[in-house]
Structures are given as structure tokens and as C-alpha cells.
Amino acid sequence: xxxxxxxxxxxxxxxxxxxxxxxxxxxxxxxxxxxxxxxxxxxxxxxxxxxxxxxxxxxxxxxxxxxxxxxxxxxxxxxxxxxxxxxxxxxxxxxxxxxxxxxxxxxxxxxxxxxxxxxxxxxxxxxxxxxxxxxxxxxxxxxxxxxxxxxxxxxxxxxxxxxxxxxxxxxxxxxxxxxxxxxxxxxxxxxxxxxxxxxxxxxxxxxxxxxxxxxxxxxxxxxxxxxxxxxxxxxxxxxxxxxxxxxxxxxxxxxxxxxxxxxxxxxxxxxxxxxxxxxxxxxxxxxxxxxxxxxxxxxxxxxxxxxxxxxxxxxxxxxxxxxxxxxxxxxxx
Numbered sequence: 001x002x003x004x005x006x007x008x009x010x011x012x013x014x015x016x017x018x019x020x021x022x023x024x025x026x027x028x029x030x031x032x033x034x035x036x037x038x039x040x041x042x043x044x045x046x047x048x049x050x051x052x053x054x055x056x057x058x059x060x061x062x063x064x065x066x067x068x069x070x071x072x073x074x075x076x077x078x079x080x081x082x083x084x085x086x087x088x089x090x091x092x093x094x095x096x097x098x099x100x101x102x103x104x105x106x107x108x109x110x111x112x113x114x115x116x117x118x119x120x121x122x123x124x125x126x127x128x129x130x131x132x133x134x135x136x137x138x139x140x141x142x143x144x145x146x147x148x149x150x151x152x153x154x155x156x157x158x159x160x161x162x163x164x165x166x167x168x169x170x171x172x173x174x175x176x177x178x179x180x181x182x183x184x185x186x187x188x189x190x191x192x193x194x195x196x197x198x199x200x201x202x203x204x205x206x207x208x209x210x211x212x213x214x215x216x217x218x219x220x221x222x223x224x225x226x227x228x229x230x231x232x233x234x235x236x237x238x239x240x241x242x243x244x245x246x247x248x249x250x251x252x253x254x255x256x257x258x259x260x261x262x263x264x265x266x267x268x269x270x271x272x273x274x275x276x277x278x279x280x281x282x283x284x285x286x287x288x289x290x291x292x293x294x295x296x297x298x299x300x301x302x303x304x305x306x307x308x309x310x311x312x313x314x315x316x317x318x319x320x321x322x323x324x325x326x327x328x329x330x331x332x333x
Contacts, residue, residue, distance in 0.1 A: 012262030014068035098234035103305035117227025242273030245280035300331035
């Protein structure tokens with residue numbers, strides 16, 4: 001029986017990579033039906049709603065969302081829809097795997113880390129106050145409930161996937177109460193998993209260590225802001241944001257999206273790399289227990305990347321999005 005999932009076509013390159021990924025899923029034989037909606041800045045300008053009510057209703061029904069990039073204005077305008085969706089559906093666990101591919105040339109080899117980013121609090125609550133004309137305060141929120149569940153998820157993932165080490169990243173040397181709470185909970189939970197090595201690092205040292213010796217990291221668990229920063233850094237280690245997928249998981253709902261943004265500067269040029277979004281779709285298939293289909297797609301993508309003759313410009317190739325899509329479909333067949 002096919003599973004119906006909700007699909008949000010976003011802004012910029014969002015619609016074109018969505019079409020590309022859906023065609024690859026169909027070619028791979030994914031047992032899926034789709035309810036597809038336009039969302040984001042373009043929808044807001046056209047119809048006065050960032051996310052139509054029927055789009056919310058679809059996600060409410062289906063509990064699984066494949067979401068392409070959405071533009072967020074900087075310094076003004078509406079709040080990030082990503083943050084809104086994560087809060088509304090309590091998608092507390094943002095899981096971002098970064099893995100090297102031998103076909104993508106970078107100075108780093110055998111990178112294989114998974115970042116567990118707490119997704120609902122920290123500075124991303126967006127609580128700011130104008131104290132006076134020269135002063136603004138932003139509120140950082142860390143709670144025991146949110147910290148406990150993301151840290152436990154990281155250790156459970158390590159246990160289930162044969163991972164050896166979990167590293168807590170924080171700034172508890174300065175933020176002694178907020179990050180200090182996160183770190184103390186980490187140390188408490190780590191005692192329940194004696195078979196898994198654990199350590200902790202300060203965020204600034206982690207950034208340095210990641211570009212000097214990224215192979216020391218296996219699983220990272222961290223509050224919201226640091227997770228956002230570290231996952232972009234991790235994408236640079238493996239060849240760019242076009243290769244970094246993610247899942248956003250809660251108790252009842254799941255959302256899958258590429259880590260990169262809507263890239264309006266290249267929208268419509270047919271040069272966008274859909275790999276991160278496609279691998280996010282593979283994470284969705286695995287979540288839906290369609291693992292064979294996901295493995296088939298991953299194998300086809302790896303073959304195209306390794307062949308190296310049909311790559312998008314961000315991977316130093318000259319292929320269009322559609323040429324890259326067709327190459328993957330050919331490998332599937």
C-alpha cells in the first residue's frame with residue numbers, strides 16, 4: 001500500500017529540484033503518493049499566505065513532509081518558516097549526516113559524522129526585546145526536557161547504528177547556566193551507555209578541530225545554534241551544501257529537507273544540484289521503511305558522482321539539473 005506524503009515546493013531553486021527528485025523517486029519505484037503545495041515567499045506575494053491552510057491540513061493528515069528550500073528575509077519581514085514548522089509540529093531532532101564521497105574532491109577524506117541538533121529552543125525561539133535605541137536583548141532558552149530527548153536520541157542512534165562515540169558541543173565555559181545544563185544532562189545520560197565513548201568540546205575548539213581532523217568526530221549532539229553552524233561547516237568538508245541532507249523528527253511528525261537555502265541567484269538557470277534534497281528523500285524512505293528503494297537511489301547517485309561526467313557546476317561539472325537527473329535515472333534502470 002502506497003504511503004501519501006505532503007510535498008512543499010518552496011522558493012528559488014525549490015520547485016525545480018522538487019520536480020527532479022519526484023521524478024527520480026518514481027523511477028526508483030518508491031511506494032509513494034504526493035499532495036503537493038506551493039509555499040514560501042512567492043506564495044505569500046501571490047496569495048497572502050506563506051503556507052496555505054490546506055497545506056498545513058495535508059501535513060496534519062499525512063505526518064510526513066518533504067520540503068524544498070524556502071526563502072527567509074534577512075533582518076526584516078516574516079519569521080523563518082523552517083523554525084515555524086519545527087515549533088508547530090515539535091520536530092525537536094534535526095539530524096544532519098555528513099559523509100565523504102570518493103568522487104567529490106576535497107582536502108578531507110573518510111568524513112562520516114552525524115550532527116544531532118536540538119531544533120526547538122536556544123536562540124532560535126526568536127525572543128528579542130528592544131531595551132533602548134542602542135540595545136537589543138535576545139533570549140536563549142535551554143530546558144531539561146528538550147536537552148534530554150535530543151541527547152538520548154543521539155546515544156540511541158549510536159547504539160542502533162554501531163557508532164562508537166558521541167561528542168557534546170557547547171559553550172559552558174561562558175554560558176555556565178544554559179549550556180552548563182545541556183552539558184550536565186549529557187554527562188548524566190552518557191552513564192547509561194557505557195559501551196559508547198563520550199566526550200565534550202567547546203564550540204570554537206570544535207570548529208578548529210573539524211577542519212584539522214574531522215575524522216575524530218562520529219556523532220555530535222548540540223544545542224540549536226551550534227548545530228546550525230557546525231552542519232554548514234561539515235558540508236564544506238564533504239564538498240558543499242548541495243550534498244548535505246537532513247531530517248527533522250518529532251514524536252508524531254517528520255519533515256525532510258536539504259540543509260541549503262533557496263539560492264535565488266541561480267533559480268531558473270537549471271544548474272541547481274538536487275543531491276542533498278534527493279538524499280533527504282532517501283532519509284524519508286528509510287523512515288517509511290522503504291529501505292531497499294533508498295539504497296537503490298543512493299547507489300545510483302554514487303555511481304553518477306564516481307563516473308564524474310555529468311555533474312552540476314557546484315561539483316565542477318557542466319551538466320544541467322535535468323541532465324544530472326537523467327543520469328541518475330539511467331543508472332536506476
